[in-house]
Structure formats: C-alpha cells, structure tokens
C-alpha cells in the first residue's frame with residue numbers, strides 16, 4: 336500500500352526539474368510505500384517545462400503534479416545583477432503560495448490513510464525550510480549538482496563569520512576548501528560570488544543548509560570519492576546521501592527541437608565509425624554570440640574530426656561563417672536543441688565539448704564519453720576544475736571562462752582540445768571515464784552505493800520496511 340507521501344519542490348528549469356522527476360522515479364521504483372506530489376512553480380520563460388511534465392507524467396505512476404499559481408509580480412531576469420539572486424528572489428516570493436498548497440495537502444480528505452512524511456526541495460528553495468518546520472515536516476534538499484559544490488557552500492558559510500566581502504575574481508587567491516584535495520583558485524568560483532547580490536544569495540543559502548534534515552546529492556562516491564566520504568564522516572552537518580547519477584535516459588522534448596533533424600542525426604551517427612564523432616553542446620540555456628560561433632566553426636574545420644554541434648545563438652541567424660556547412664558536409668551536423676542523451680549513448684560518439692552543467696557531466700560519465708571543459712555560467716567553472724584537476728576525468732579547454740564577459744576562445748585552442756580528447760591511443764582520461772562508467776552503473780543496481788544511499792534515505796524518512 337502506497338501510504339507515504341513526499342512533497343517535491345524543484346526549481347522550475349530543465350537542469351533542476353528533470354533530475355527531480357528522475358529522483359521521484361527512483362524512489363517509487365525502490366520502495367512500494369512511496370507516492371509523490373510535485374509542486375511546479377511558474378518561472379517566466381520556462382513554459383516549455385509544462386510540455387515536459389505532460390509528456391513524462393504518464394510514465395510516472397504514483398506521482399501527481401500541482402501547479403503553483405504564477406506570481407502576479409513575477410520577477411524578470413535582469414532585475415538583479417546575478418541569475419542566482421534572481422532565482423532566490425523568485426523562490427522567496429513563492430513562499431506564501433507554497434505554504435498554502437502544503438497546508439491544503441495536509442488537511443485534504445484525499446489523504447485518507449496516507450501520511451506526508453517530508454519535503455524534498457531544491458537548494459534554491461532552502462528559504463522555504465521554515466514554512467515546513469511550522470507544520471513539523473522534515474525538510475530535505477536534493478542538490479542537483481556536485482558534492483564539490485556543496486563543499487564550497489559549506490566553506491562559504493564558514494568564511495562568512497570571519498569575512499563578509501565578495502570574492503575578487505582576478506585576485507589570484509587560492510582557497511583551502513575542505514572536500515577538495517587541491518587548493519581552489521578563486522577564479523573558478525561561481526560568477527555570482529563576485530557580485531554583491533549573488534554573493535548575498537549564496538551566503539543565505541549556504542547558511543540555511545544546516546537546518547535541513549538531510550541532503551541528497553546527484554553524485555556518487557565513485558565520481559567524487561574524497562568529497563563524498565568527507566561528508567559521510569561529518570558529524571556536525573546534515574546527513575548526505577549520494578544517490579546519483581540520476582538523469583532521464585530518454586531525450587527530452589523541447590519546443591526548439593526538430594524531430595525530423597533528430598532522425599537525420601541518429602541515422603547519420605549509425606553510419607559513422609566507433610568513437611569518431613565529437614559532440615558539442617552548451618546546456619539548456621547556452622546561447623552563443625556570433626564571434627564565438629565563428630571561432631568554434633574555425634576549430635571544427637581545423638581539427639577535421641566528425642562532429643555534431645548543438646548550436647543556439649543569441650542572434651536571429653546561426654552566425655556561421657559563409658560556406659561552412661558546405662565545407663563540412665558529410666563530416667559534421669549542426670542542429671538546434673539536440674537529443675543529448677541519445678547522442679551520448681551512441682557508440683559513434685567519442686568526445687563531448689561541454690559547458691559542464693552537472694547533468695551533462697553525469698550523463699557523459701554514465702555513457703563513458705570524455706569531456707572537453709568549456710564552462711559558461713552558474714557553478715560550471717567549479718565543475719570544470721573538479722573534473723580536470725581533482726578527478727582527472729576531462730580534458731581542459733577552459734576552467735574559468737564566463738560567457739557574460741564576451742571573451743573569445745580561438746579556433747586553434749578549440750582544435751587542440753578536440754584533437755586531445757579524440758586521441759584514442761593511450762588517453763588516460765578516456766580510460767578513467769570508461770572505468771567510472773562501469774562503476775556508476777553498478778552503483779545504481781541493488782546493493783550498489785547509490786542504491787544503498789537511496790535506501791538509507793528512505794529508511795531515515797519513513798523507517799525500515801516491515
């Protein structure tokens with residue numbers, strides 16, 4: 336009998352909502368006592384998520400969705416310096432609406448015999464922690480990024496008691512962050528930490544973490560052994576459950592995706608030799624400007640490798656150099672929104688130039704495709720540092736690139752990094768990524784580390800199965 340309910344509160348963007356729904360699937364599959372209600376907040380510019388929810392809903396039995404009414408004064412990106420401050424503001428404004436829904440769920444006659452045992456919220460939703468403490472519900476965070484990022488936030492909360500100033504990107508400072516083996520250069524911290532309002536938002540979130548009853552991570556002890564093990568032995572911090580990798584193995588529908596092009600891409604891939612194609616994709620929000628598009632095109636012409644390039648630009652046109660598509664005909668494909676997981680899963684794909692969003696990282700590790708790091712925004716610079724310097728799981732193109740600064744990366748640099756990742760002979764990174772791929776697949780099976788971490792979470796929330 337499914338008589339235990341959890342309420343999920345994701346941040347409504349692709350990079351956060353998708354892993355939340357896959358976590359829901361994992362919990363439902365692993366424990367037949369669980370059912371889940373997902374509260375879907377409405378963020379401007381994210382209406383395509385409704386399409387996603389509608390398409391995935393039928394494959395998630397025992398999961399129901401409740402729309403949180405759209406805010407009357409929905410903030411717009413650009414009203415703050417940093418995107419993080421914007422999301423923080425959005426979350427805070429949603430608190431009264433979420434509170435009303437949680438209250439009505441708790442008093443609903445539909446709950447007959449079913450007990451709500453906790454909230455699982457995104458880390459941006461930590462300001463909601465007091466709402467649920469009011470009604471005596473445990474509050475868990477599902478962090479959709481790395482253990483390294485959590486270590487950085489813990490360090491930030493600690494630092495705040497001694498130093499309240501924003502970080503200075505070009506100061507050359509090296510930080511000793513517990514959970515990292517190497518000193519962390521300040522210039523790989525999230526951009527928000529160099530801005531007053533972003534710093535403020537991050538500090539508030541970092542200081543709220545200890546109020547949570549536990550933290551689920553979309554990572555595993557196989558991917559980040561040092562950091563995850565350190566959290567496991569931390570007594571004065573909430574319990575950490577490394578339940579990853581969690582991702583949707585089916586390509587996500589998106590309004591920008593052309594299904595005809597998708598079929599063409601997959602057919603073309605079927606005809607290419609094993610591990611011969613490099614895939615370039617910069618996440619759900621990665622739109623490039625003309626000059627950068629031209630350098631990437633130049634790099635792809637120089638390197639002569641086969642490629643698929645998921646290109647979305649800030650301009651109305653594709654900004655490609657004249658004649659580029661003719662010159663690479665047969666060797667390369669350019670598309671808009673791509674079926675990323677299907678591409679990474681294809682044996683013809685041998686390398687991935689990525690913006691280092693955490694979902695892209697776990698997907699590439701799962702499929703054993705080594706990454707070339709090209710971080711763009713959010714916490715991606717820290718993820719790139721983690722992959723290259725801490726874990727030796729990627730080839731470095733850039734660690735501290737920021738798309739908002741309009742720096743240009745030269746075609747020659749792009750060419751060199753692609754050649755490096757596609758070099759099959761004696762590549763240590765490729766071997767390590769293939770090993771991790773095997774390990775993380777085992778980790779999610781019955782008895783594996785991620786499976787057991789999920790079981791431990793379920794036991795802590797609803798008790799041991801009778």
Ligand SMILES: O=c1ccn([C@@H]2O[C@H](COP(=O)(O)OP(=O)(O)O[C@H]3O[C@H](CO)[C@@H](O)[C@H](O)[C@H]3O)[C@@H](O)[C@H]2O)c(=O)[nH]1
Nearest residue numbers: 350479480618619645672673675676692693694695713714
């Ligand atoms: O053409 C595309 C582009 C993206 N994706 C999918 O979209 C997701 C993108 O997620 P991610 O790689 O994490 O990037 P973002 O969308 O940028 O994710 C945000 O959320 C992540 C998780 O918290 C953070 O790590 C990132 O820095 C933050 O930007 C992945 O599942 C991709 O497979 C596609 O299927 N096709």
